[in-house]
Amino acid sequence: MRLSTYFLPTLKENPTEAQIVSHRLMLRAGMIRQSAAGIYSWLPMGLKVLRNVEQIVREEQDRAGAQELLMATLQPAELWRESGRFDAYGKEMLRITDRHDREMLYGPTNEEMITDIFRNLVKSYKDLPKQLYQIQWKFRDEVRPRFGVMRGREFLMKDNYSFHADFEDAKKVYDTMYATYLRTFARMGLRAIPVAADPGAIGGNLSHEFQVLAETGESEIYYDAKFDELSANGQQPDPVALRELYAAADEKHDAANCPVPADRLKSARGIEVGHIFYLGKKYSEALNAVVAGPNGEQITVEMGCYGIGVSRLVGAIIEASHDDNGIIWPEPVAPFHVGLVNLRVGDAACDKACDDLYAKLQTAGVEPLYDDRDERAGAKFARMDLIGLPWQLLIGPRGLEKGLAEVKNRKTGERVEISIEAAFDKIVSSYQARHR
């Protein structure tokens, strides 16, 4: 993509309305634009990141045996009356009346709707277990939407619902999802700590929040130092070993009764990006979701649900990975792998070298963002750092005379001057290592 034609409206100044760094950087990097309180449009570069995050979530759900479907954003009120939540949910639920005065709502979550689909279409224990998930926009009418996409009103969420003939099977899928979530976040370059929602309490082992560690996190997490050994940045941690470790959010942590000795207890700020629950029969009983058992008996199914905040993750990744100059995208979610910067647009040799590299990179399957705009080098450097592509490939007249290009790693800041061929190989091989 050529920057001269790309719709990338970056801002030089910090927008005053943004209180946290991810919101500020997403606005400055031209990723999003607010259209109403807590409601955003995703501009082209923002959408690319959102889709990359979504795709990683999808691949890991599929790998775990879940099947994707898509429920509508609007739901009939009747279903929520059956579960008793239509009146109970409160003002966060956006209630809507259509032209025929039928009561509807914009789904804030989908337990009722998926249970309705299940009870109508699945009739036998032989069809169990089932895991059905969607990645769909939802709406929660937050009283004070803030922090950009981190606490928006219209947000993209992956929600998976599982159905089982018995508790043992529900627990097995819960364990699989626990491991799947660790893989999912690790693939995005994040460290996520699973925090038992009610550590120590009975059943507390079947509800976990996944907290991404970031200095700017919304809550304080206390955890066993062994987490640091078992889940270094971007590595796939061992779910079985992790599951045994203590971790608790501020409001649940009880220093006096903590099972971890003080010298092994660490604390950090966390952002909740996922939540897994064992639901039991809460919804299946209310909505009468039953299947026929082996002897024809009626079995009310067991359920679980598993959410990931997909649009929120884009903000969380930035909170966890940025510096004073801007975003530092982990390679698997980066909107472009490399920024190709022409430092002297109009210079015949620079233009030709850049055009050649642009074409060759595309042929190699690496779509670069090619800064072909006639601007001073300083502005180009600042913008590339701001938007945070993993690699920068800088072509200027002085280096070019010697056949050299400069390759900069955004994360480490390391710059090397190497031959154009070596630079090309370096970019392509780092891309292939990430994307097979």
Add this chain to the structure above:
Amino acid sequence: MRLSTYFLPTLKENPTEAQIVSHRLMLRAGMIRQSAAGIYSWLPMGLKVLRNVEQIVREEQDRAGAQELLMATLQPAELWRESGRFDAYGKEMLRITDRHDREMLYGPTNEEMITDIFRNLVKSYKDLPKQLYQIQWKFRDEVRPRFGVMRGREFLMKDNYSFHADFEDAKKVYDTMYATYLRTFARMGLRAIPVAADPGAIGGNLSHEFQVLAETGESEIYYDAKFDELSANGQQPDPVALRELYAAADEKHDAANCPVPADRLKSARGIEVGHIFYLGKKYSEALNAVVAGPNGEQITVEMGCYGIGVSRLVGAIIEASHDDNGIIWPEPVAPFHVGLVNLRVGDAACDKACDDLYAKLQTAGVEPLYDDRDERAGAKFARMDLIGLPWQLLIGPRGLEKGLAEVKNRKTGERVEISIEAAFDKIVSSYQARHR
């Protein structure tokens, strides 16, 4: 995907509520389920087709130089007050009031929202032209939703909006989109006839509806027989030659003044799946979308808009491609390329041959739907025909003794008995021919 675990709730009986064949077949094939009038959930196999259609639309938009973004489903009423459409739009617009009594709406279309983004973020003629598109769910509160996804209330649409410094440039992009639409529909195996919205009238050449020909179409189309020569099924027609030909919908066709001689005039039923418009300055004037020109003067931009009904296309494809036994998917949009049918589950040789083929097809990049359920052959044949995968690969004990499999083409009905190796090669090479 193994059918024994796949969530594919097919129906044997015709659902009584469905009046048209695509609605009937989508319900019977377990593709969708209605959750409220005109509102559907897309079950796994339906979603696969929807995503395939969406991806073809996306690739052709990208190829034409449009850039994808994503606007929220909910919009603030103020923007529509600026254009005057909030009061004018009528009851098809779903109006919503949030917890703070702010007036909002579920976007039925996005001219106002995209013009707002443009006017705030694009300032110079140098940034023109711009084509910005999204593929997003929209809502129109139809008084009588019917025909399944063909006339639903919540529907998926691709909407592209273009911005230009002058009319000549707007016209150029219009012409590109005209050609792009022909390519898009041809890639889905459809014949689409572009019908000038007002043939003969001045400016009528800058608004076209694209009508897919299907016996069950909603309106009668009259067109020059040369269309049939220039756009055979699934071929890429020449847009320049097509553009000159006469085509008109029933209500616009005037037999007395038709420029095509009677012996060259044909008629057929059509389903509207796309519409392209030159908008001029209608929205840019109302919302004050201006850029600075070369001499600093203010230029009110020219606009165009280009829609494709993505969810409607799934229904339209079925209307255009089915028989008495079920759906006949064109290969590029098929949910699976091949159905692998084990005709004697439990027979060790059949199970082994099928398991081997299943693994080998997956390794070759062809995800088959593997019917591994213990059912009688007749039910398996009927279901495979119903769901309409392009190829069926049938493995039974008698053929297997001789090392043979049967390969059936769903469209032609042709069945050949060939060696298992030859059957595998046939399926893989037909897949590769379609998917590069």
